[in-house]
Amino acid sequence: MKAPAIGLAVCAVLVLGGCTDDGGSDSADPSPSATVATSATPYLPVPAGVTLTPPGSQLSVGDAAVVAYEPRQEQVGALDITVTKLETTKIEAFSAWQLSDAQKASTPYYVRATIENVGESDLGGRPVPLYVVNEDDVLLEATPFASSFKPCPSTPFPDPFAPGDTAKVCLVYLAPDRGELEAVSFRPEETFNPITWTGEVEKYVAPKPDKPKKSKDSKKSEKP
Template sequence: MLSRTAALLLATALTVAGCSSSSDDPAPASSGTPTPSPAASETPYLPVPAGVELTPPGSQLSVGDHAVVAYRPRQEQVGALDIQVTALEKTSIDDFSAWQLSDEQKKSNPFYVRARIENVGDTDLGGRPVPLYVVNDQNVLLEPTPFASSFDACPSTPFPEKFGPGDKANVCLVYLAPKHGDLVSVSFRPEETFNPITWTGDVVKYEPPKPKKSEKGKKGNKKSNGG
């Protein structure tokens, strides 16, 4: 019988492919105006299907806003996604008491990032990691923390096994900010030279969903009241 305590796969502060050698790197590059003019987005930075209009790199968005992005999950593939970051939540490290944490992870602050994502490209992205990071208060990119088995509060899993054109998914990703750090923004930055698209907003306390009353219990109450 497997032990109830599963192994938490290590995922700590990430320096993304040469991005974190400097603490200044994750910050969006200044280009004069915060958002490029519509003309700047007429030529997409990657080939996407007709009718897909990409959000300009460097855009600074709020929680609830959509961004249409493109990236290369593999060298010969281009994926296109409509991403809506819907919630930023702070939780307690006590939520992970059933997991084996390293000493460093025990000193982290855990956050949940929730998003709705639609595949608006023509590539099946099934099983691929969700391309979202967070930036902490040390201006370092953090990657999501995956789990070796189910974590109901926030599964933090890749896309479903099949995630083809037109498919949609509600995702929740776990991030562990080292040294009791904070979450500053959510970042789409698929590679080093990309000027990131970021989302910011209020970080709220995670509230576990209230248990639902069973239909069986409701029926039982109706019968007893009618007796």
């Protein structure tokens, strides 16, 4: 059987400039682990009661951000995103797939997040709007799979993904030239001052399979 091909976006999506808060303030960061910019008005229309995290916010793994974006014309999506874990694995994890030479020379990363739809649009089937930033300040897109990849499915939002729905997602990124993951980024378009998450990148450890539970009848039969 022919090995399935793996889709890959290792090319630069956006080259990041030095994105900084232009407020010019010398005030201290609000906390040691997160830098949050200030914003007077939402950058996109969102439902009442939804407060957007300001563009330029620098967060840590485990922090939540409420963001808005336009997945298509005249549609606004609002998401509550918590990046929960960053992992790396060996390229051999993809041995069942056909890899190009460039893919074989990449470093694979898994980004796990919990995302709630807090807007008014059904975002079912839409790509998860998260990127990673490598050591060259280049945004990399997630790698989709044509078939199931159990360690990290790397799929779009479930269909439907209606207002109020929550999904736990895992996205695969292949950093070219054995590159490094520096941050996870929400940057829906080039002029947006990105919201980023940073944290420790752990080695992926496959979960241990659950031990089958013995029924009461089988336990009775084992007694002498």
